[in-house]
Amino acid sequence: MQQESPLTENTPNSQNSPSTNENDVQPRKSGDRITRKAHKKSRAGCKNCKARRIKCDEAKPDCRNCQKRKDRCEYPTVATATPFGLRTEGVILNSNEALNTADIELTYHWATSTCFSLSARHEGSLHWQNLLAEIGLEHHHVLHLMLALTALHLASCRPTRRDEYVALAKHHYERALAIVTPLLPNIDSSNCDAILTAVQMICFVTWAHGPQPGEYLAFGEHSKSEWLVMFRGVKMTTESLGRDKFVKTLAPSMRVKSRPLPQTNPPDGYEKQLQGLRDEVDYVSELDNREDEVQAIDILRECYTSRYGGSDGEYHVVFAWLYRMSDGFLERLQQRCPIPLVIYAHFVVLMHEMERFWYMKGWTHHVMSGIHEALLPEYRTWIKWPVASVGWVPP
CATH class of the missing domain: 4.10.240 (CD2-Gal4)
Known part of the structure; x- marks a missing residue:
């Protein structure tokens, strides 16, 4: 005899079953099972x-x-x-x-917007765009920093959601630092591109986070500038191994210039101003510091000439000045010594060009105010030209 499933309805045919009246009540046998309607309850x-x-x-x-x-x-x-x-x-x-839809949003915005906002040159934008696939997916600290910077970009674009994006940036930035910090003492050819990129991205994130009280990029009100330490880390990173080891970040193809940048009007009388500053510093500077301080002005003049002297001037050449400064000069700048501060004020005029980028907004006036506050009154007359050039009004 074929056995029927207890989960199927038993419908005997009329030939094999005794006839029954629809009004008759059939007693349930002990072996029979009652089929109940399924009830879906989510757990x-x-x-x-x-x-x-x-x-x-x-x-x-x-x-x-x-x-x-x-x-x-x-x-x-x-x-x-x-x-x-x-x-x-x-x-x-x-x-x-x-x-995680938030990270998907950040990744999409990086690839379609943020990467193109970091450089004025097309090839520079392509470099940052390709960074996600070439370095970020393999080295997650770089990926976290890219997402942190993108979150800050979105915060600047969408003020109504600023707090949300700033919180995302903080989360990814802290995750990145936790990963990259133990790697710094162990840099080699296998991770040098990722570490250099991380240091560069940390600089971008610091700028994009906006001016902070008591922090003026190259010096701080109460302590040394953490940003300057990180920025100088770029130099230490490249010099420790040699530029030829950085296949992805310092490759010759990334330094090719395809088209000139838009020309901008140079600050009025910058050549005469810098020459006058050099003569004054050469006369009043202490003997032990004179060479460093005069050299700082000479390098600054080179940066001005590179930016304004032709149609192919780079925006980011601005920060080549800090990159090339001697350790002694930067140490005195962080100690807020007057002559390094005065020279730094003339650098800020050049930095003012960078405010065309979203991540540098507000920094020029903030840094100039910090310099003005740190200088004694007799030295403030030395920075009248820089103050006027950037349009900052002293209190």
């Missing part, structure tokens, strides 16, 4: 909704109830079936491992 709701005994919409990464209450949304361990019908180990579906 995949988040832990908070289960504890509160309320219905969960099971949205990922955070359900609507947790969003309203600003609770951390966590989902329980569930067992999933493979396409082959096998059971797998439990998978934790929580907000950390679920699809």
Whole structure:
């Protein structure tokens, strides 16, 4: 005799079953099973909704109830079936491992907008665009820094969501530092491109975060500038191994100039001003510091000439000045010695050009105000030309 499934309806035919009247009540035998209508009840709701005994919409990464209450949304361990019908180990579906739409948004914005905003040259933009695939996917500290910078870019573009994007930037920046810091003492040919890129990106993130009280890039009000230490790290990184080891970041193809940059009007009388400053410093500077301070002015004049002397002047040549300064000069600048501060004020005029980039907005006036505050009154007359050139008005 064929056995019927207890989950299927028993419908005997009229030939094999005794006739019954629809009004007769048939007693249920002890071996019979009653088929019940299936009732689907989800057990995949988040832990908070289960504890509160309320219905969960099971949205990922955070359900609507947790969003309203600003609770951390966590989902329980569930067992999933493979396409082959096998059971797998439990998978934790929580907000950390679920699809992170915020990072997807940042990655998309990096590739379509932020990477093109960092350089005035097309080939420079392509370099930053390709960075994601060439370095970021292999070295996650670079990826975190790219996302941090992109979050700050979005914060500047979308003021209504600024706090949200700044928080994302802080998260990725801290993750990056935790990864890259232990790598710095162990730089070699296998990671030098990634470390150099990380240092460059940290500089960008610092600029993009905006001026901070008591921080003036090359010096601080109460302590040494952390940004300057990181910026000088670029020089230390390249010189420790040699430029030929940096295949991806310092390759000759990345230094090719395809087209000139737009010309800008140079500051009025900058050549005469810098020559007068050089003569004055050469006369009043202390003997032990004179060579460094005169050289600082000479290099600054080269940077001015490179920027304004022809149609192919680079914007980023501005920071070549800080890159080329001697350790002794920068040490006195961080100690807020007057003559290095005066020379630095003349550098800020050149830096003012960089405010056409979103990540440098507000820095010129902020740094000039810090220099003015740090100088004694008798030295403030030395910076009248820089102050007027950038349009900053002393209090």
